[in-house]
Amino acid sequence: MTQSTEQQIDGRQRITDEAAHLFLTNGYAQTSLRDIAAAVGIKAGSIYYHFDSKDDLLLAILRQGLDVMIDAFEATAQATAHAEPQDRVAAHVRSHLAALFEHGPYTATHVTAFHTAPDEVRTAIVPDRDDYEAMWTELLMELQNDGHIRRRVDIGLSRLVLFGAMNSAVEWFHPERGNLDRLATTIADQFWRGVRKEPST
């Protein structure tokens, strides 16, 4: 909390900001430390004052991305604890997507870079990911136990499918061109009630 500590954090932050942006647009492997340094306005060697390696830099970004998502989930959980099941799900979908598109490139990079990340990085971040996934699983199982989701639905599988639907949006959705609420509604609706027109009574 001293001034020097704060400056060090800022130094790291400037680097992760640019790196996350570049990782997201060009990919981790395709982005060199020289590229990142140039974007920050420093030289490649200087990065090693703040990070041990390129992998270490990536890990820091993945961690921050996940933190944003976890915080978003918890805030939404509190805000909608007593809402209708359908609305709770919709709110969480909305908040996951908002984390993906409105909180800088950290979360989105987490989604795109995780699978191609070096083994050590992936292993290091997995426990945190599990935490986040467990939050969703808990929510959905609660809804199922309360009779709002069909008994036959495999929550584990359904959650993965829902994540696929949400996370794939980072590859084609552009918040400045599209409507995030509309996207969230589409995904939540599709998950909850499907697209079919129910036979009218």
Added chain:
Amino acid sequence: MTQSTEQQIDGRQRITDEAAHLFLTNGYAQTSLRDIAAAVGIKAGSIYYHFDSKDDLLLAILRQGLDVMIDAFEATAQATAHAEPQDRVAAHVRSHLAALFEHGPYTATHVTAFHTAPDEVRTAIVPDRDDYEAMWTELLMELQNDGHIRRRVDIGLSRLVLFGAMNSAVEWFHPERGNLDRLATTIADQFWRGVRKEPST
């Protein structure tokens, strides 16, 4: 169709087989021509007899992957032309997933490598991709026009979400450990009717 031509095709095929496998497991950027050559049992330089560049090799694989998917769609369309709407959708989901997991690593590589592929490669393959996507759009719009999908559903958006759900499976589903039919049913069901338990009358 001469013998020498056939042999040339086989030579290419041996390389694309191994390359697709390596691209899928390790990523395009992380796979070197030396890696591929070693897997085939030749030397890196020899690859250039068959392909102009590494990008050219990737493009050949992406093309093959897409061809499999298009063929699968057409076969399914013919087989289920007169089936119930719900069953038609389920059959196409099943066939898309089957293409992803049962026809070698070509299709799966298409899904994972497309977004990080070099611009030239992506541009070259886009028209073919559009063809495939148009097939799905047509199917879904037909169902909507016939009153089987709610009018308010945006087919373009819903199709993207469905693709995200299906394609994301390449990142976590393992056909030897999991049940493909079960996965297909989950995705198709989730898309068509959602997970909610409908209020009983």
Added chain:
DNA sequence: GTCTATACAAGGATAGAC
């Protein structure tokens, strides 16, 4: 159709000055 040998560029990482 494949080999050897090699050119050439680019990237991660380190050492020491400032």
Added chain:
DNA sequence: GTCTATCCTTGTATAGAC
């Protein structure tokens, strides 16, 4: 905290022999 300079490895690609 950043710079310069540099080492070392790896990767794509080419040339010419076999």
